[in-house]
Amino acid sequence: MSSVLNPTIEAPDVKVAKPGVFKRLLRNPSVLIGGALLLLIALMGLCAPLLSAIDPAGIDPSNRNMMPGHESTVRDDDGNKIQRVAIMGTDSLGRDIYSRVVWGARVSLTVGLAVAAVSVAIGLLIGLVAGYFRALDGVIMRIMDGLMAVPAILVAIALVSLSGASLTTVIVAIAIPEIPRVVRLVRSIVLSIREEPYVEAAISVGTPTPKVLWRHVLPNTIAPLIVQATFIAGSAILLEAALSFLGVGIPPEIPTWGNIMAEGRSVFQILPHNILYPAAFLTVTVLAVNMLGDGLRDTLDPRMAKRV
Secondary structure, eight states, X not given: OHHHHSOOOOOOOOOOOOOOHHHHHHXXXXXXXXXXXXXXXXXXXXXXXXXXXXXXXXXXXXXXXXXXXXXXXXXXXXXXXXXXXXXXXXXXXXXXXXXXXXXXXXXXXXXXXXXXXXXXXXXXXXXXXXXXXXXXXXXXXXXXXXXXXXXHHHHHHHHHHHHOSOHHHHHHHHHHHHHHHHHXXXXXXXXXXXTSHXXXXXXXXXXXXXXXXXXXXXXXXXXXXXXXXXXXXXXXXXXHHHHHHHTSSSOTTSOOHHXXXXXXXXXXXXXXXXXXXXXXXXXHHHHHHHHHHXXXXXXXXXXXXXXX
């Protein structure tokens, strides 16, 4: 009787709404730190004309191999004497290292973003075809396996040597070895999505193939591709610096972090700052890109997002 008069009141199940993707990104320290550092470096490259009034390619033999913070008197275009402070010193040709480092940020970020965009766009298209059309899968993937068997730096050196050193050539040379990695990622996603009931239902009712790929398959590849693009950008920045350091990358007259380090290696024991300053910016940039990629993976990957 008492159980009827005093029924047990059970608390209803309350479902807590999960925060949106943007809020989860803001809660991730890797995204915040990596994104902030990358934004600062990007702003430095965009504002290079404002941050440095000195021509990065200007040669001044009278002020060569200056130590950081050294002051010198130079003449401007009108012949007027002005005081110049070499914040990071000068190289063996008298070029201002600070100006070259600031302008070099433009080249490095351009290479990273361009390589990521080109490799993801081409790899996405090939991966969709390989994963969805079984008849073409074997041929395409054997070609991709052959490309992956050759070291990326050898492919880049060969293409740059054949086509000549230029920014466009370097971007294409670095993007080609990255395409097979994107193809394998997209193909694996398409193979799993293609077996889902909603995709099979769309195919059974006669939905055109382009519409199936656009509406049901492509959206599932966006999050993994964003993460992959960040890692490709970091790898491309490093590879461009390595090619420039070896003398087979971007022409020496264009300031890049790799070129600056290559020109400073001959006097490294005497003037180590010629290499340390561009190396520091290169390290911070790649670290920021990788941290951003790790944070995006942890947030956008459903298996990782449960832990955030």
